[in-house]
Amino acid sequence: MRAPSDVKTTPSVGSARSSIAGLFRQGRPAAQAFSDVSARTTAPASQELSEPSAIVRWAFALFILVIPFDTVNFPSEDFALTKTVGILFLAIALIWGRESCFRRPPLAFWTLATYVVVFTALGITADTSYRADVLTRVGTWIQLLGLFWVSVNMMRSLRISRDVWMTFAAGCVVLSLLQITHIGGTTFDADPVAGAARSTAVGANANQLCGILALGAVALVGAVFGRVQCSPATRWLVVPCLAALAGGMLSTVSRGGLLALAAGLAVYLFSHGNRQAAVRTRLVVLVGLAAMLVATACSPYLRSRFEQAVLQGNFAKREYIYPAALEMFQQKPIIGWGPVAHRFELGRRTFWTYHHQEPDTHNLFLWVATESGLFGIAPYFMFIALCLYGALRAHRDFHETQPLAMMATLIVVNVGGTWIYYKLMYLVLAYAVARACRRQLVREPEQPRAFRIRGRNLPAVPLGARD
Numbered sequence: 001m002r003a004p005s006d007v008k009t010t011p012s013v014g015s016a017r018s019s020i021a022g023l024f025r026q027g028r029p030a031a032q033a034f035s036d037v038s039a040r041t042t043a044p045a046s047q048e049l050s051e052p053s054a055i056v057r058w059a060f061a062l063f064i065l066v067i068p069f070d071t072v073n074f075p076s077e078d079f080a081l082t083k084t085v086g087i088l089f090l091a092i093a094l095i096w097g098r099e100s101c102f103r104r105p106p107l108a109f110w111t112l113a114t115y116v117v118v119f120t121a122l123g124i125t126a127d128t129s130y131r132a133d134v135l136t137r138v139g140t141w142i143q144l145l146g147l148f149w150v151s152v153n154m155m156r157s158l159r160i161s162r163d164v165w166m167t168f169a170a171g172c173v174v175l176s177l178l179q180i181t182h183i184g185g186t187t188f189d190a191d192p193v194a195g196a197a198r199s200t201a202v203g204a205n206a207n208q209l210c211g212i213l214a215l216g217a218v219a220l221v222g223a224v225f226g227r228v229q230c231s232p233a234t235r236w237l238v239v240p241c242l243a244a245l246a247g248g249m250l251s252t253v254s255r256g257g258l259l260a261l262a263a264g265l266a267v268y269l270f271s272h273g274n275r276q277a278a279v280r281t282r283l284v285v286l287v288g289l290a291a292m293l294v295a296t297a298c299s300p301y302l303r304s305r306f307e308q309a310v311l312q313g314n315f316a317k318r319e320y321i322y323p324a325a326l327e328m329f330q331q332k333p334i335i336g337w338g339p340v341a342h343r344f345e346l347g348r349r350t351f352w353t354y355h356h357q358e359p360d361t362h363n364l365f366l367w368v369a370t371e372s373g374l375f376g377i378a379p380y381f382m383f384i385a386l387c388l389y390g391a392l393r394a395h396r397d398f399h400e401t402q403p404l405a406m407m408a409t410l411i412v413v414n415v416g417g418t419w420i421y422y423k424l425m426y427l428v429l430a431y432a433v434a435r436a437c438r439r440q441l442v443r444e445p446e447q448p449r450a451f452r453i454r455g456r457n458l459p460a461v462p463l464g465a466r467d
Contacts, residue, residue, distance in 0.1 A: 051157050056097035060154055061167050063089040067424050068171040068212050072204035082423060086147065093150050101150045108386040108433050109149055114379035115372075116141045119339055122372050126338035133340045137421075144426050151430035156437050162227075164431075165219040165402070172216025173241045176248030178202060179209065200252065210249050210257025211413040212424065217245045218264035218409050221288070222402030225281045228274045246292065253301045255309060256416035258292065264409030265289055273399025281401075317350075318362050318416070324349040325366040329373070336373035346370065364414035387429040390436030403432040 051057070063085050070082040093101040119141065123134030155161040179201035200206050224230055224238045249257055268285045271278045296302045308314040324346055328337060337345050347359050361367045368376045388411075391403040406428050410419070419425040 051160065052093075052097045052100040052154060056093055056101065056154075057160065057163075059089040059092040060160075061163065064164050064167045064427075065171045067168060067427065068175045068216065069202075070423055071208045071212065072175070072202040086143065086423065090143075090146055090150065097150075101153050103153050105149050106152060106386075106433050106437060108383050108390070108429070109145070109152070111379050111383040111386060112148065113145060115376055115383065116145060118372055118375050118379065122335060122375070123339040126341055130338070130340040130344075137339060140421055144421070144423065147423060148426045148430050151427055152434045152437065155431050155434035161431060161434065162223055164427075165223045168427075169216045169220040169223065169241070172213055172220075173244050175201060175209070176213055176216075176244045179213075179248040179251055180244065201248075206252040207254045207256055207417055208419075208422075210252040210254035211260055211409075211417065211419070213245050213249045213252075214257050214261035214264065214413070215406060215409050215424065215428065217242060217249075217261060217288075218405050219402065220245070221265065221268060221281065221284060222405055225284045226268070226271065226277055226402060228277050242288065246288075246295070250295055250299060250302065253299075253305060255302075255305055256413065258296065258302075260409045260412035261292065262289060263412045264405045267405040267408050268401055271395075271399070271401040315416075317359075320350050321346065321359055321362055322366065325361045325363070325370050329366070329369040332373060333369075334373045335375055336369065336371050339371055342367075342370040360418050362417055364418055364420060367418045367420055384429070387432045390434075391432035394432070394435035398435065400435050403435045407432050 052060075063082075066082050066085050116138070120134075120138050123138065124131070126134070155164060183201065200209055220238060220242060224235055249261065265285045265288055268281045271281055296306070313319055328342065328345060328349070336342060343359065343361075346361065350359055361370060365377075365381075368380050388407055391407040394400040395404045410425060410428050413419060414425075
């Protein structure tokens with residue numbers, strides 16, 4: 001069995017002496033000999049984790065490719081494409097990738113698992129009329145836990161993590177083209193007075209669709225322009241893809257999605273590391289932000305929606321939902337109103353103002369607060385905090401800005417929406433944790449305590465030389 005990557009072996013003094021003797025017999029310079037011995041005796045048993053097999057990587061790539069279609073009715077309402085491909089990928093990982101995909105979970109996994117336990121306990125002890133829906137949600141949570149665990153281990157590899165988001169961006173471009181061409185789309189009036197029409201591809205929610213395309217654009221900028229080794233032809237090929245993503249986002253007339261895109265791109269302005277890549281990324285981001293600002297100002301629908309939000313306080317019924325949700329949390333701050341039941345209670349208080357169904361809180365914090373109270377807030381937002389810390393550490397220690405940029409986009413999306421059951425959300429969070437786990441693979445080897453040789457100041461003279 002292969003030794004874990006975070007377990008280091010300290011060689012004995014005798015083995016170190018034999019290594020020194022072998023190097024001396026080769027007549028190598030003394031300084032190089034001592035440095036080689038020091039490196040050999042302090043290196044961990046296994047610095048690099050083995051990558052999954054080819055079939056696991058291809059199954060993961062197929063799953064990532066269809067992730068953008070998670071919230072649309074593609075190819076039909078009766079067939080869940082992403083769920084089917086996701087179950088297939090997890091089955092392949094269990095069969096052919098147990099050692100590489102199911103390594104020891106990070107701390108973030110256990111905090112999320114704690115929230116699932118709280119969710120299950122509150123759901124089972126709640127009203128029996130909601131128990132069937134609660135059990136369905138528990139099954140979904142088990143799948144999301146498995147997806148997060150496997151994704152963290154998959155994306156510890158830098159090559160796999162780059163390929164993942166390039167594949168995701170390709171799926172987003174396809175979805176955006178469907179949105180622009182109105183293939184299988186629907187159009188409805190967001191504001192009949194102002195005549196602001198909103199169109200969605202294949203029956204998707206406009207805000208969710210815009211958020212997905214925003215993550216695709218942020219990922220594409222980081223994966224191509226933030227890389228040092230990337231051909232100019234590839235960068236020029238990405239420009240029309242970014243234009244297609246921008247066109248799809250503008251057609252949704254979603255304010256939250258555009259703000260999320262701006263937040264994610266703004267993070268790239270603080271990128272560091274390779275100077276040439278950082279300057280190139282900043283120029284691309286500034287041009288993109290300026291283009292989106294001009295397009296928003298020139299679009300009467302978008303300009304009208306932003307003016308309604310600023311001047312009239314019109315936030316698409318959120319101005320009624322947020323106060324009602326806060327009141328619910330104040331009434332039951334410890335255990336909340338229970339899974340599923342909290343949505344019906346919110347609908348009763350808001351008189352079903354949103355789609356005449358049990359309304360969404362349109363805010364991740366309010367969702368968890370009304371659902372499970374402080375018992376759910378503590379583990380779930382500890383999970384979010386650990387993922388955010390991973391993104392910050394990747395940005396600080398490894399000069400990887402893309403995880404932090406995607407985290408910023410995700411956070412802004414969840415300020416005006418609720419992605420708590422979306423697979424894409426946990427892929428982004430797993431990406432942030434995985435790039436921080438890379439520290440275990442490339443950190444400098446520790447100095448041994450039992451045996452240590454310093455050869456920095458010795459002259460670089462072969463031992464066999466004579467005066």
